Amino acid sequence: MKASKIVFYISMAISLAIIVLFFFVGFGNTDIYNGNELRSPMFTDALLYWIYVLTILAVVLVLVFSTSSFLKGFATNPKAAIKSIAGVLAVVVLFVVAYALSSDAPIMVNGKPLSVSNDGAPVEGSAYVLTDVLLYVQYVLFAVCALATLFGLLNITRAVKK
Numbered sequence: 001m002k003a004s005k006i007v008f009y010i011s012m013a014i015s016l017a018i019i020v021l022f023f024f025v026g027f028g029n030t031d032i033y034n035g036n037e038l039r040s041p042m043f044t045d046a047l048l049y050w051i052y053v054l055t056i057l058a059v060v061l062v063l064v065f066s067t068s069s070f071l072k073g074f075a076t077n078p079k080a081a082i083k084s085i086a087g088v089l090a091v092v093v094l095f096v097v098a099y100a101l102s103s104d105a106p107i108m109v110n111g112k113p114l115s116v117s118n119d120g121a122p123v124e125g126s127a128y129v130l131t132d133v134l135l136y137v138q139y140v141l142f143a144v145c146a147l148a149t150l151f152g153l154l155n156i157t158r159a160v161k162k
Helices: 003-024 045-077 078-084 086-101 126-154 156-161
Strands: 026-032 035-040
Touching: 003 045, 035 045, 035 086, 045 086, 045 126, 078 086, 086 126
Parallel strands: none
Antiparallel strands: 026 035
């Protein structure tokens, strides 16, 4: 079995396990914000950290493979090498557009702006912008992955090549 399939199956198993734990284990973490008791699913942190890992891994892999493809192909075929850098440019454009769409407006929790972070320090506008950028990037990458999976399941790329 190829290493890529093994990595795929392992990442799918971890994702499925975390999703099952998130939705079916129950609520247990109780936090108090602005005098209100809020309960969140027990595995919210695990799900968020796994999403962050997958997002960062996807961006890093796009950059690494695009750069290596560019460097390998530049010596033999410069025009094709320039085309291979499109993945890197797409990621850069994605982050620029996400940054342009992001806002430094406070996050509203139970009708009131979130005023402190988990460590008690005041939340700044740059933290809101960073949160928005990462969420937008995750939304787009999820949609791209879903479409790629759909195309793969339907064998659309094979039908187009024939």
